[in-house]
């Protein structure tokens with residue numbers, strides 16, 4: 114349904130490449146010399162504890178935040194140089210990136226106008242994300258899960274070859290979580306590059322092929338789910354993916370719970 | 374060869390596929406689909422026309438002194454509603470920008486159109502067109518309603534008299550310029566409350582604060598603060614020490630351009 118015209122042409126074209134990204138906010142170094150690649154045809158999990166720098170990195174990929182050093186290219190170009198940004202990159206950065214007083218349909222129709230996308234595509238995305246019945250309600254009244262679905266509809270609007278999803282399962286019900294897992298796998302199978310952030314390694318086990326693990330803004334591992342779980346098995350008998358992940362992020366977790 | 378130069382140039386900074394028209398269409402759809410836009414335009418119209426009727430029907434021309442009769446300007450007095458109306462369109466201009474920041478919509482907007490000055494220019498075009506249309510319609514309506522409300526004994530103005538048409542057209546253009554100043558301020562300040570305070574401060578509070586000062590301060594404020602400038606611009610009987618209406622109009626256009634330029638700079642320089 115998404116990407117009939119995309120699947121043949123896009124493979125090998127739209128890779129995300131980050132080189133030496135640095136971003137500091139006052140005293141905190143949110144991203145520190147981060148380099149990685151996101152390849153087409155796979156779901157790449159972007160993992161790290163709270164405050165690791167995942168959202169900051171995604172904003173830099175989108176050209177929303179300017180890196181202090183380093184660069185990021187999408188299919189060899191800066192985000193700002195894309196010819197049709199929405200048709201090349203789709204992003205879900207935060208649950209509520211819309212005016213609360215505007216209806217879901219009006220929100221999508223306005224974004225669509227900027228990149229020459231028609232009404233039919235808007236209707237298709239409302240149906241695909243299951244919010245068509247709420248399309249004429251003001252989006253400010255949406256539940257978190259419905260807001261998330263509207264964000265996904267906006268991300269898919271231009272049928273893009275690259276998708277950036279920042280914690281897309283946030284607020285979704287179990288049916289919604291299963292839906293988005295299948296959606297992401299389907300999009301990757303069509304040859305798109307899908308980068309999805311999460312703090313939950315267990316979530317990535319269901320969806321991701323490749324993994325980028327960061328902590329305190331630094332790259333801890335660029336690996337695959339298969340490799341990481343094989344490593345987990347060597348740590349202790351019956352050791353899991355989760356085991357290996359905690360070993361990786363040990364010492365870089367800034368916000369961990371305690372009893373005292 | 375020309376082809377080689379062209380393609381080399383493109384590789385350095387490729388032209389985007391989307392044009393200004395597409396971005397303006399996005400901004401028009403955004404402006405149109407938020408209820409507060411139409412509420413503010415409606416209240417603006419009520420203020421402009423309603424206050425013209427109230428002011429001119431209570432003019433009491435018969436009781437005026439000879440000096441006041443000589444100064445009586447039936448055109449200018451129709452635009453008393455600008456005192457309130459300017460605040461409404463100024464706030465509308467602010468909100469067009471700041472609600473994008475408060476809601477997070479700005480990231481969706483800049484993801485769709487990464488060339489930020491183009492976004493601001495498209496907002497300015499759409500907001501300017503809507504407020505100019507509303508401003509002119511209300512200015513002519515306020516003028517007509519004002520003349521109709523004026524006592525029969527008082528001198529009436531007609532559009533054919535010298536300077537009257539100019540005053541009415543400028544009264545209608547002033548709100549659009551204020552809206553653009555609000556838009557630029559919103560892009561610079563980003564927070565709704567702060568930007569509205571700045572705009573209301575310059576439009577409304579500053580002239581009041583300067584009121585008790587000497588005549589020379591008054592003359593300066595009349596030529597350089599937006600609302601006193603609007604007063605001078607919409608007068609048919611020239612006010613003492615006022616610059617020419619066209620010069621004041623050009624100065625106000627420069628204010629709007631400066632606010633937009635500052636806004637465009639701030640949008641480009643800062644992260645979102």
Ligand SMILES: Nc1ncnc2c1ncn2[C@@H]1O[C@H](COP(=O)(O)OP(=O)(O)OP(=O)(O)O)[C@@H](O)[C@H]1O
Pocket residue numbers: 138141142143161162163164165166167168169170312
């Ligand atoms: N605009 C900002 N101003 C100041 N500090 C910021 C800003 N954005 C992010 N930070 C800081 O940068 C660091 C990385 O934040 P970021 O949101 O990128 O982490 P994250 O990996 O997305 O975390 P989470 O899993 O909680 O979403 C944090 O220490 C955060 O406080």
Ligand SMILES: [Mg+2]
Pocket residue numbers: 167168169279
């Ligand atoms: Mg985050």
